[in-house]
């Protein structure tokens with residue numbers, strides 16, 4: 001199989017020789033962890049198993065990040081190596097460094113069929129700088145490690161929206177291809193990005209409202225959606241942008257989340273795309289743990305926190321979704337962790353599975369899908385949060401662009 005026959009503008013593992021090669025694989029093992037350092041969800045690690053299983057005749061070195069500096073879950077990858085060993089059924093050796101002489105010696109002494117996981121890439125200050133691939137290629141990490149390898153595989157779609165050292169740097173100095181998970185994500189999401197069938201519906205909610213509002217702007221600019229159904233904190237911002245007073249408690253929430261600057265942006269989008277952006281007609285308020293439904297113009301009177309979309313909105317949105325040729329679902333519609341406020345998320349997720357092509361992404365969204373047992377009913381489940389919403393909005397991801405540039409440089413002469 002070659003690049004020409006697959007019709008892809010990046011290379012995959014099927015395009016290159018893997019056996020007996022020393023292969024550096026960027027995975028994304030970044031997982032929710034508890035205070036005792038236990039991994040709470042094995043989804044991220046499991047997602048890379050097909051790639052690792054295909055490398056059983058290679059010398060394999062894995063790189064991943066975990067958490068962000070300063071966060072509670074910013075920690076070593078020792079537990080990840082243990083869990084990967086259990087899931088893979090083959091030992092994944094943990095190396096507590098990234099590119100020291102110890103780490104390099106451990107890599108050099110690996111035998112064919114062995115797998116080694118290097119330490120959290122973000123322990124190296126170079127990793128979190130946002131530089132171009134050319135600049136990242138000059139980092140100590142890339143300079144010290146790349147001579148030890150024949151090939152770089154990027155299997156970490158979910159961090160490929162970051163131009164970080166371990167994501168883009170090696171593509172300048174090593175032949176580089178997409179791993180099996182990376183290829184699956186690009187293929188699954190491309191069907192949504194390149195969909196020319198209508199109606200195309202995006203259901204955008206959750207708490208990372210700034211990312212979602214940026215995505216809404218990009219999606220509408222490229223004429224990628226017939227309707228954007230807003231839910232979650234995204235909806236609160238759009239409700240405020242229409243001039244509706246959401247009461248002190250909700251306004252304070254938006255202020256505390258530092259989203260006040262999103263209101264004029266939402267307002268401009270509403271003016272420009274009034275026929276495309278849909279806001280809830282009613283919401284569920286949290287009244288001492290009870291679900292209290294009100295029309296949006298009555299939120300102020302109650303002065304209680306918005307915790308979900310209301311029944312009328314659920315009915316209305318469900319109709320749009322069920323008739324959709326494409327439905328993209330990103331972010332829960334409310335605080336679904338509380339039983340009384342998971343109705344919107346549950347009902348709209350169920351509706352989404354009836355669309356001709358359904359895509360869901362985002363960590364909490366996938367938790368909700370798991371709880372409903374709906375995973376197999378979606379056309380594509382993306383492990384990416386920020387990466388998938390960025391990709392779906394039509395923006396190129398630096399990690400994928402780097403693979404494409406590498407393919408034209410190394411493999412097309």
Ligand SMILES: Nc1ncnc2c1ncn2[C@@H]1O[C@H](COP(=O)(O)OP(=O)(O)OP(=O)(O)O)[C@@H](O)[C@H]1O
Nearest residue numbers: 206207208232233331334335362363364365385386
């Ligand atoms: N109206 C709301 N008010 C407060 N929190 C909300 C509301 N609606 C949803 N949430 C919270 O949003 C969180 C999920 O949002 P988030 O944007 O992180 O989604 P996600 O699916 O995990 O996507 P990603 O992986 O990109 O973070 C949940 O914890 C949920 O309780």
Ligand SMILES: O=C(O)[C@H](O)COP(=O)(O)O
Nearest residue numbers: 028030068158159385386
């Ligand atoms: O969990 C994720 O979305 C990815 O691992 C990226 O993590 P980051 O947002 O800390 O870069």
